[in-house]
Amino acid sequence: MRKISTLDITSKVKELCIRAACELGMDVVFALKEFKGREESPLGKEVLDQILENAQIALREDAPMCQDTGIAVFFVEMGRDAIIDGGLEDAINEGVRQGYKEGYLRKSVCHPLTRKNTGDNTPAIIHTRIVEGDRLKITIAPKGAGSENMSRLAMLKPSQGLQGIKDFIINTVKEAGGNPCPPIILGIGIGGNFEKSALLAKEALLRNIGTPNPDRELDVIEKELLEKINNLGIGPMGFGGRTTALAVHIKTAPCHIASLPVAVNIQCHAARHKEVLV
Amino acid sequence: MTHPIKITPPLTDKDVEKLKAGDKILITGVLYTARDAAHKRLIELLDKGEKLPFDIKGQLIYYVGPTPAKPGQVIGSAGPTTSGRMDVYTPKLLELGLKGTIGKGQRSAEVVEAMKKHKAVYFAAVGGAAALIAKTIKKAEIIAYEDLGPEAIRRLEVVDFPAIVVNDIFGNDLCKMGVERYKKVE
Numbered sequence: 001m002r003k004i005s006t007l008d009i010t011s012k013v014k015e016l017c018i019r020a021a022c023e024l025g026m027d028v029v030f031a032l033k034e035f036k037g038r039e040e041s042p043l044g045k046e047v048l049d050q051i052l053e054n055a056q057i058a059l060r061e062d063a064p065m066c067q068d069t070g071i072a073v074f075f076v077e078m079g080r081d082a083i084i085d086g087g088l089e090d091a092i093n094e095g096v097r098q099g100y101k102e103g104y105l106r107k108s109v110c111h112p113l114t115r116k117n118t119g120d121n122t123p124a125i126i127h128t129r130i131v132e133g134d135r136l137k138i139t140i141a142p143k144g145a146g147s148e149n150m151s152r153l154a155m156l157k158p159s160q161g162l163q164g165i166k167d168f169i170i171n172t173v174k175e176a177g178g179n180p181c182p183p184i185i186l187g188i189g190i191g192g193n194f195e196k197s198a199l200l201a202k203e204a205l206l207r208n209i210g211t212p213n214p215d216r217e218l219d220v221i222e223k224e225l226l227e228k229i230n231n232l233g234i235g236p237m238g239f240g241g242r243t244t245a246l247a248v249h250i251k252t253a254p255c256h257i258a259s260l261p262v263a264v265n266i267q268c269h270a271a272r273h274k275e276v277l278v
Numbered sequence: 279m280t281h282p283i284k285i286t287p288p289l290t291d292k293d294v295e296k297l298k299a300g301d302k303i304l305i306t307g308v309l310y311t312a313r314d315a316a317h318k319r320l321i322e323l324l325d326k327g328e329k330l331p332f333d334i335k336g337q338l339i340y341y342v343g344p345t346p347a348k349p350g351q352v353i354g355s356a357g358p359t360t361s362g363r364m365d366v367y368t369p370k371l372l373e374l375g376l377k378g379t380i381g382k383g384q385r386s387a388e389v390v391e392a393m394k395k396h397k398a399v400y401f402a403a404v405g406g407a408a409a410l411i412a413k414t415i416k417k418a419e420i421i422a423y424e425d426l427g428p429e430a431i432r433r434l435e436v437v438d439f440p441a442i443v444v445n446d447i448f449g450n451d452l453c454k455m456g457v458e459r460y461k462k463v464e
Contacts, residue, residue: 041460043300043442047404050440054410064345064355067428075348104354106345117427138307146360146382146405178453179383181362181405237382237404239442240456246389266431270406 002082003135004278006091009084009136012276013095016140017072018103020272021064024055027208028185028271031246035183044241048183051236051269066270069105070142072096072124075206081134092138093122108145127199139206139275147184147268150176153198156260165190165262166225172264173229173245178238181268183246185209186229189263192253201265204249206273213250222248288336289377291397299444299450303401305439309340309380311432313359316423317367324370331422331431335375337457338401341382344412345430355433357408358382361400365389372396378463380441384453390445401441402452414439 029052036048058065074092084091100107107121131137152172156164169188176184185264189200213219225248235241246269255261280303285293287309297303310332312320320330341361345354361381368379370394377398382405385393393400403411417435424430444452 043456044460050404050407050410054404054407057409057413058355061409063412065409066406067343067355067357067408068359069345104346104348106343106354108343108428119427149360177384178402179362181382231462233457233459234453235456237402237458238384238453238456239402239444240453240458240460242460246367262380268406 002079004082004084004136006084006086009088009091009138009278010095010098012278013092013138013177014099014102016138016274016276017096017099017105017142018062020140020142020274021103022058022062022103023067023274024058024065025208025271025273027210028246028269029055031209032183034245034271035243039236039241039243041235041239041241043239044236044243047236047239048243053088064105066144066146066268067106068108068146069100070144070272071109072121072141073141073202074124074126075139075141075203076126076128077131077137078128079133079135080130082136084136088128089126092126093124096120096122096124098252099259099272136278137275138278139273141202141206141273144268144270147180147266150180150261151201151265153194153261155194156262158258158260158268160260162221164182166228168262169225169264170228170232172266173234174232176266177234180266181270182234182238183236183243183269185246185267185271186225187267188248188250189265190252190261191255191263193255193259194261195252197261197263198265200251200253201263204251205265205271207269208247209247216248216251287338287377289338290336294377294397294399294447297399297446297456298448299443299446299452302445303441303443305338305441306437307435308432309338309439311340311342311434313341313343313429314363315426315429316431317364321367321370330374332433334371336377338378338380339371339376339400340380341433345428347418353412353415355408356412356415358403358405361385368392372398372439385445390449390451393428393445394447394449397447399443399446399447402444403439405439411439
């Protein structure tokens with residue numbers, strides 16, 4: 001058994017929170033540049049320029065790229081041959097508490113009914129899986145509300161099939177318009193059940209842009225959807241243009257014979273995720 | 279590229295009449311910040327017949343909840359939040375003379391109508407460009423609801439704050455015009 005200390009988890013999580021808020025992934029930067037080259041709208045190009053310049057300032061000055069530094073979402077893979085000297089969730093939440101304070105990040109978590117702010121951006125949302133090995137892998141994906149609020153889930157009828165899935169995805173993007181800060185990235189979960197589809201959609205957002213879907217059939221569907229979405233004309237910030245989405249990522253799981261769950265998790269261009277091995 | 283139009287609040291009907299959907303704007307002067315929780319309180323004050331914490335006539339409200347300022351900074355990152363969440367509150371404030379709002383995303387039909395009626399505009403700033411926008415904010419002071427933290431009402435002094443007119447008083451909508459122009463029918 002390999003021993004892992006909660007202090008180590010907390011300090012790594014603290015650093016992850018700050019880095020995720022200030023360093024936009026290179027995959028997103030490359031995609032923004034590539035799409036800017038093809039953008040037909042002059043205003044759209046200007047918006048993409050501002051987004052790229054903003055990312056540079058954020059990196060250079062350790063400034064959060066977006067004021068919505070999100071609710072902290074974690075995907076944790078816990079090796080079955082590792083043992084922690086305390087509570088995993090407590091250690092992560094302590095890291096969030098410290099990271100959001102010391103990194104001057106916005107505390108955006110509140111009671112759902114009284115709306116009273118918890119004051120330290122906890123509790124985080126933590127998804128844990130037990131895997132082979134003795135390592136602990138922690139991925140943070142802080143999520144702002146602008147794009148999360150435009151996400152949708154549908155329990156389709158099996159008869160609606162692939163066409164029904166595509167229609168639902170396209171309509172979700174159309175209805176969202178400029179609200180989720182396009183260019184967006186779409187995480188799509190198909191199958192499982194109600195909550196599994198939503199989790200698949202969020203996991204799909206962790207894949208780097210430009211990395212093809214390992215399933216070739218899904219890869220074709222992703223490319224077709226991306227083209228259709230960019231034909232909607234919504235454009236950067238919804239001002240009109242060719243760049244509405246940078247990528248569509250799909251994950252699937254088997255589902256009940258009577259169900260066809262589809263979840264669309266919209267991610268804004270501040271697509272933040274960082275991981276660390278403890 | 280057209281040159282940006284420079285404006286300084288407070289704005290008059292005449293100032294607002296000159297602005298058209300799609301115009302690029304640079305704002306210099308005072309902006310007031312407010313988002314969900316602050317709006318709720320402002321409307322509650324009005325419902326009780328009380329005065330607002332600032333004179334809203336001719337002013338602009340910026341929908342933002344900034345990150346905390348680091349030592350030596352005026353304000354943290356400060357990009358726009360989704361305007362649609364404020365739609366239920368906005369017509370009442372426009373009625374009182376608010377001349378414009380700044381956020382991101384689209385407004386409801388009710389807000390668009392109220393803007394036509396009371397001569398006000400809706401501006402968008404680039405969502406997510408929060409570190410860049412913060413550089414145009416030269417002074418920030420909390421003037422109400424400090425307990426709301428990032429949602430407190432702040433009085434900002436800005437220089438060349440970049441925005442774009444989405445809805446003008448003539449009923450034009452940049453987002454609708456943009457989609458019409460760039461959509462590809464299959």
